[in-house]
Amino acid sequence: MTSIETLDYVGVGLFAATGALAASRKQLDIIGFLFLAAVTGIGGGTARDLILDVPVFWISNPIYLLICAGTAGVIYITAPFVESRYKILLWLDAVALAAYGVFGAHKGLIVTGSATIGIVMGMLTGTLGGIIRDILAREASVLLRREIYIAACAIGAAIYVALNKAGLEPWAAAAVGFVMAFGIRGGTIKFGWRLPAYRSTPGRDPEDI
Amino acid sequence: MTSIETLDYVGVGLFAATGALAASRKQLDIIGFLFLAAVTGIGGGTARDLILDVPVFWISNPIYLLICAGTAGVIYITAPFVESRYKILLWLDAVALAAYGVFGAHKGLIVTGSATIGIVMGMLTGTLGGIIRDILAREASVLLRREIYIAACAIGAAIYVALNKAGLEPWAAAAVGFVMAFGIRGGTIKFGWRLPAYRSTPGRDPEDI
Amino acid sequence: MTSIETLDYVGVGLFAATGALAASRKQLDIIGFLFLAAVTGIGGGTARDLILDVPVFWISNPIYLLICAGTAGVIYITAPFVESRYKILLWLDAVALAAYGVFGAHKGLIVTGSATIGIVMGMLTGTLGGIIRDILAREASVLLRREIYIAACAIGAAIYVALNKAGLEPWAAAAVGFVMAFGIRGGTIKFGWRLPAYRSTPGRDPEDI
Numbered sequence: 001m002t003s004i005e006t007l008d009y010v011g012v013g014l015f016a017a018t019g020a021l022a023a024s025r026k027q028l029d030i031i032g033f034l035f036l037a038a039v040t041g042i043g044g045g046t047a048r049d050l051i052l053d054v055p056v057f058w059i060s061n062p063i064y065l066l067i068c069a070g071t072a073g074v075i076y077i078t079a080p081f082v083e084s085r086y087k088i089l090l091w092l093d094a095v096a097l098a099a100y101g102v103f104g105a106h107k108g109l110i111v112t113g114s115a116t117i118g119i120v121m122g123m124l125t126g127t128l129g130g131i132i133r134d135i136l137a138r139e140a141s142v143l144l145r146r147e148i149y150i151a152a153c154a155i156g157a158a159i160y161v162a163l164n165k166a167g168l169e170p171w172a173a174a175a176v177g178f179v180m181a182f183g184i185r186g187g188t189i190k191f192g193w194r195l196p197a198y199r200s201t202p203g204r205d206p207e208d209i
Numbered sequence: 210m211t212s213i214e215t216l217d218y219v220g221v222g223l224f225a226a227t228g229a230l231a232a233s234r235k236q237l238d239i240i241g242f243l244f245l246a247a248v249t250g251i252g253g254g255t256a257r258d259l260i261l262d263v264p265v266f267w268i269s270n271p272i273y274l275l276i277c278a279g280t281a282g283v284i285y286i287t288a289p290f291v292e293s294r295y296k297i298l299l300w301l302d303a304v305a306l307a308a309y310g311v312f313g314a315h316k317g318l319i320v321t322g323s324a325t326i327g328i329v330m331g332m333l334t335g336t337l338g339g340i341i342r343d344i345l346a347r348e349a350s351v352l353l354r355r356e357i358y359i360a361a362c363a364i365g366a367a368i369y370v371a372l373n374k375a376g377l378e379p380w381a382a383a384a385v386g387f388v389m390a391f392g393i394r395g396g397t398i399k400f401g402w403r404l405p406a407y408r409s410t411p412g413r414d415p416e417d418i
Numbered sequence: 419m420t421s422i423e424t425l426d427y428v429g430v431g432l433f434a435a436t437g438a439l440a441a442s443r444k445q446l447d448i449i450g451f452l453f454l455a456a457v458t459g460i461g462g463g464t465a466r467d468l469i470l471d472v473p474v475f476w477i478s479n480p481i482y483l484l485i486c487a488g489t490a491g492v493i494y495i496t497a498p499f500v501e502s503r504y505k506i507l508l509w510l511d512a513v514a515l516a517a518y519g520v521f522g523a524h525k526g527l528i529v530t531g532s533a534t535i536g537i538v539m540g541m542l543t544g545t546l547g548g549i550i551r552d553i554l555a556r557e558a559s560v561l562l563r564r565e566i567y568i569a570a571c572a573i574g575a576a577i578y579v580a581l582n583k584a585g586l587e588p589w590a591a592a593a594v595g596f597v598m599a600f601g602i603r604g605g606t607i608k609f610g611w612r613l614p615a616y617r618s619t620p621g622r623d624p625e626d627i
Contacts, residue, residue, distance in 0.1 A: 026353055027355070028352075028353070028355060029355055029357075029360075029403070029404035029405065030404060030405075031357075031359045031360040031404065032352065032353075032355070035352065035359050036352075038329075046260065050259055050260070050468055051464065051468070051474050051477065052477070053473060053474070055262060056260050056262070059260065059261070059262075059321060059326060062323060062326065065325060065329060112477060114480060116480040116483060117477060120456075120483060123453075131554070135344065135553065136340070136350070136352060137353070138350075138353065141554070141556070143446075143450065143453065143454075143554060144444055144446070144450075144555070144556065146446055146447055146450070148447075148449075150449045150450070150453050151447075151449040194447070195447035195448060195449065196447065196448075235562055236564070237561075237562070238566075238569075238612070238613035238614065239613060240566075240568045240569040240572070240613065241561065241562075241564065241568070244541075244561065244568050247538075255469060259468055259469070264471060265469050265471070268469065268470070268471075268530060268535060271532060271534040271535065274534060274538060344553065345549070345559070345561060346562070347559075347562065
């Protein structure tokens, strides 16, 4: 197994863990844990493979479903002993975002050869699982919270694509992309980094404009 | 037409009816009825076919769209005379969940031969239409209500797959799977059956953890 | 470039603009603008191509992504100077709905030859982007507001299919379909046109039925 494939398993497993943590916050039953873990874990990669017109990754290799199910079971048992589930969810999500974003860029690049599609596929793979999780669990979507989230994933994907095109070994390009994406997202969680706020019309509620 | 194919039409038609009933609860116009009926009726099977990489079932056979449209028309005319639309929606949804879950498992099994994929496809086919309906109509999602819903569908799909692999005639395996899934879901609606509640940290609001 | 292909670019660009305007109403950052513009601009056509089992249009031709990105940038800069963003969003959405609905019908018809599928694909292509935008941005969905929206798109698509089948030149059929769809949707925005309200059971709250 290459380092790039490791990122795939890491991304699926960690996103599954965040789905199960969301289920624990909603006090769902074990089936709710399994369902949210699976949808969050494999949702982004499923959309990626459908759009790239390649076989959906978990159809030919059910190990991914077992990873999701096993993760859901572990979280179901351990979550009550955790002090702050939401904080853990956020940090696991950050690692998954970085890992899966780089892996998505790798796969998009392999299939199409296009740098643009590689970056877009990285963003899609890294962020879609979490967006679906938040819609299904009715959590506040990270998309609307103006945190650096999609941007961190996009930067990691873009760095991977750029270094790969520059001739670097895939595993080295992946390592740099992963570290950058996780560093940016982690700094956002830890220090509250923000992109510049949108300059709306002063003195008016933007929802009324 | 075999008994298995009957389950397909039954599932599509009944899910379409629940979509139209949701439209009536939101007092939409006739186009809203048609749209919610179609999305609910064919949504789960569309995702199933895309993921299995087989032609989407309603593209080559528009009879499914006519079933959805006809069902929407019937509900549009008859719904005002119904005492409790939500109760009917729940029961039709239970029959559709059982029928479409078994049919999804059958199709997943035929295409891939994998028992795991069969069960997952059954769950996906049986539950996705209702989940999309609840998101679009902004109804409380059954996913978050801790009822036995996905589990009933999964058990029906698993029984179908097990009996089919054991050599039983498909129609007989389908009948047993359907009855079990409907029995479990029906008991949940009628008697309020629940899976064990999640053991959260005592004395704290799980949303704050 | 034929007139029909023009409708494609117009639809993608205008839907992207409505996504960016939704981002400005939520005061997102530049990445939020790009993301909502891209999802709204290419979401409907992506679902269309997946269901028709043809290559997703923006994979082989990244110009569409550039259109979305450029539009998001322009809206990011110009939106603060606009008096009523929501009104502009509504009118751009109306043009996009008409253009993309006709183009979706055209593509559905070319791929399958079926008039039914053509009309359904027109509706899907024209309306799905806006529905996804409203779910992600947590705006009130036009689907639940009982306005003439999906119906306008469906009528434009149906007129295009009928005139095309009747032997009219595609560009002429497209022009008539576009004008009809935009006329109906525009009248709805300007004059508050409505389809007949659903006759619910008098004296009772439909949500309780």
